[in-house]
């Protein structure tokens with residue numbers, strides 16, 4: 001047998017399995033009600049519309065749609081994205097857009113571009129686990145900035161940057177999910193977005209804005225992306241078709257300065273040569289037909305009541321000592337449970353009762369988050385949400401009772 005461990009690079013040796021990917025395996029059991037994955041609801045996929053689009057792509061563009069494409073991505077798709085971005089407040093030329101294989105690939109590429117072993121990047125406390133994994137895989141150190149109900153606390157951010165610089169550590173970038181954050185669900189108001197750009201300008205830093213959920217908006221007016229306040233090309237904006245069309249397409253886009261774009265394309269070349277050409281044509285044609293906005297509206301109409309069912313069920317079945325901000329968009333609720341509960345340990349009790357979630361510590365780079373749990377409300381049926389929350393409420397109440405006995 002090959003003694004493989006001794007042959008791995010230091011980098012590969014240090015890579016850890018994604019907690020969520022592992023959890024998703026447990027939750028394959030059909031009896032388990034899973035609030036764990038960040039999955040869109042399969043009933044939201046516009047299957048019939050796409051059947052027509054796929055047929056027309058094959059008929060009209062078959063020979064190019066089945067061919068390799070450019071690394072930067074299909075021009076027609078980038079043009080439509082540029083038009084749509086303009087409406088959102090980002091003035092961008094199609095040449096400054098890159099289509100990637102999911103936004104996860106963009107995050108990995110950001111890591112590849114900026115992080116040497118031992119380098120520091122700044123992330124939220126909590127933040128998206130896939131971001132943590134991507135940046136950690138480049139052997140970086142991640143410094144966390146706490147969030148409040150308005151997202152990353154920019155005052156703490158500035159103090160932290162000052163401290164790092166004093167220790168001669170230049171943080172390579174600030175990674176932020178400002179809109180309906182994964183996992184905390186919070187949205188950063190415009191004033192804080194501007195302040196964040198001011199801070200990045202003041203200390204000459206890059207901001208990586210990850211925005212998969214901005215269009216899944218239920219009861220707040222839209223807020224412009226951070227990128228809209230960036231005049232000099234220091235914000236890399238990333239978004240994806242995963243939550244508004246299909247994660248199976250593996251299609252996302254990012255917007256950055258010409259210089260950063262050039263470097264990113266080179267980094268991407270070694271990863272996959274080009275993003276899936278066929279799905280790029282499909283997404284492009286779907287949007288050209290004007291179907292996207294209506295489709296997003298339908299998704300929001302499906303998810304908003306699910307969010308409401310989850311929040312009501314939380315009121316009904318969880319102990320009063322559990323606190324939860326009501327997310328105004330996105331896919332996740334993020335309750336904090338009372339002192340003395342560790343959601344990582346509680347997970348085993350939950351699985352016995354056939355309900356699953358992701359424990360809070362998975363999203364913290366400083367070991368925090370033990371009392372938090374991430375609950376996805378987009379994937380399950382309404383009935384499953386009600387039943388799953390009831391089961392989870394009972395699991396939490398039982399734990400509190402047991403803790404009292406121990407005390």
Ligand SMILES: Cc1ncc(COP(=O)(O)O)c(C=O)c1O
Pocket residue numbers: 038101102103104105128130177182210212239240241242247251252
């Ligand atoms: C904040 C955030 N960034 C990136 C991703 C990755 O998405 P994609 O399917 O585009 O790779 C996700 C997926 O859940 C996410 O929540």
